Amino acid sequence: MESFSLILAIVVVTALAFDFTNGFHDTANAMATTISTGAMKPKVAVAMSAVLNLVGAFLSVEVANTISKGLVDEAGIRPEVIFAALVGAILWNLLTWLVGLPSSSSHALMGGLIGATIASAGVGAVHGDVLVTKVLIPAIAAPLVAGIAAMLATRLTYSLGRKADGKASEKGYRAGQIASAGLVSLAHGTNDAQKTMGVITLALVAGGAVAPDSDPPMWVILSAGIAIALGTYLGGWRIIRTMGKGLTDLQPQQGFAAQTSAATVILASSHLGFSLSTTHSVSGSVMGAGLGRKGGVVRWSTATRMFVAWGLTLPAAALVGALAEYVTGFGDWGTAVVAVFLVASSAAIWKISRREVVDHTNVNDTDDAEPAGVVTTAMAAVTPPPAGAAADAPPFPAQATAERTPSTTTTV
Secondary structure (H helix, E strand, O other), X not given: OHXXXXXXHHHHHHHHHHHHHHHHHHHHHHHHHHHHOOOOOHHHHHHHHHHHHHHHOOOOOHHHHHHHHHOEOOOXXXXXXXXXXXXXXXXXXXXXXXXXXXXXXXXXXXXXXXXXXXXXXXXXXXXXXXXXXXXXXXXXXXXXXXXXXXXXXXXXXXXHOOOOOHHXXXXXXXXXXXXXXXXXXXXXXXXXXXXXXXXXXXXXXXXXXXXXXXXXXXXXXXXXXXXXXXXXXXXXXXXXXXXXXXXXXXXXXXXXXXXXXXXXXXXXXXXXXXXXXXXHHHHHXXXXXXXXXXXXXXXXXXXXXXXXXXXXXXXXXXHHHHHHHHHHOOOHHHHXXXXXXXXXXXXXXXXXXXXXXXOOOOOOOOOEEOOOOHXXXXXXXXXXXXXXXXXXXXXXXXXXXXXXXXXXXXXX
């Protein structure tokens, strides 16, 4: 029992470590556009996001229940399986953070859990219907829905505000962007923090510490909320740079439209218990907002790398999770080997990241130019100009210079 209690404690600590990486990995989802447009200072933005992530963790347990009760069969799942799943998810989060790519922490966790479960109990232990309806379909639909909504919202805001005073309108949209960023942070807490709650609850059920079909205990909700808030406060500056500057150049109107659209999609999915990727939703809305402004540019080379990362997330995390589960199957020494590998790999990734530091002082710096691609050019050609004489002019004087200057992006 003592040895079993130890492995259960290790699983809980590892789950909170994943939650921490989820926080700094996904800070960009809420605050990248707010920081890139100058609506908030970087450190203030991540502090606000951290607090609202913590609050959001207490608002619902529907997504947590999808993880702990729906995705895999609780019977026969050992704590070592969950530990192996978390290893796959953490390593994928750290690798994608290192290269500055916004990938899904949610899908990394799902992939690790699926791979470890299959390695331990076979394919039959994974509930395929839940995987398809509450994970895979939302993964495809969320960025499309958020992107279309953001594109339409952007066009609407420019159309409604074309005769408004430039400075007053800009100030108003910056205020709206701060509010919508707060809403995204709150929505992120209701969705992503719960995934760690679900994993810890699943481990407690596997260890016999709580009854099957139990909701997450209060201490689990609190610890998961604090872990994701701390990670958020540190700020995943590399991914914030890619999301805020690497995909497109956003003005306050676009940032407001993107964040509002993404928050709506995330909150709706949390209510329905869909284990949605907030990264997919926000990335889709950012690209939609980029396409919604006349003359806007989406940098498709960055977007393509991001799409590739999305496609690799589930299988890559599943493979690592399965391998980790295989090694833990050799007993305590196997579990120790996996733990040492996780710590050593994490330390190595962090050391590599120190070669080029990205933080709040240089997050908006960019150094690579990329012209508009074929897709952007084609969409711009068929986009009807807004009505009125000012249709071809940017809404704010400050934008005129920006739109005549070649767009820049960061190399990731």
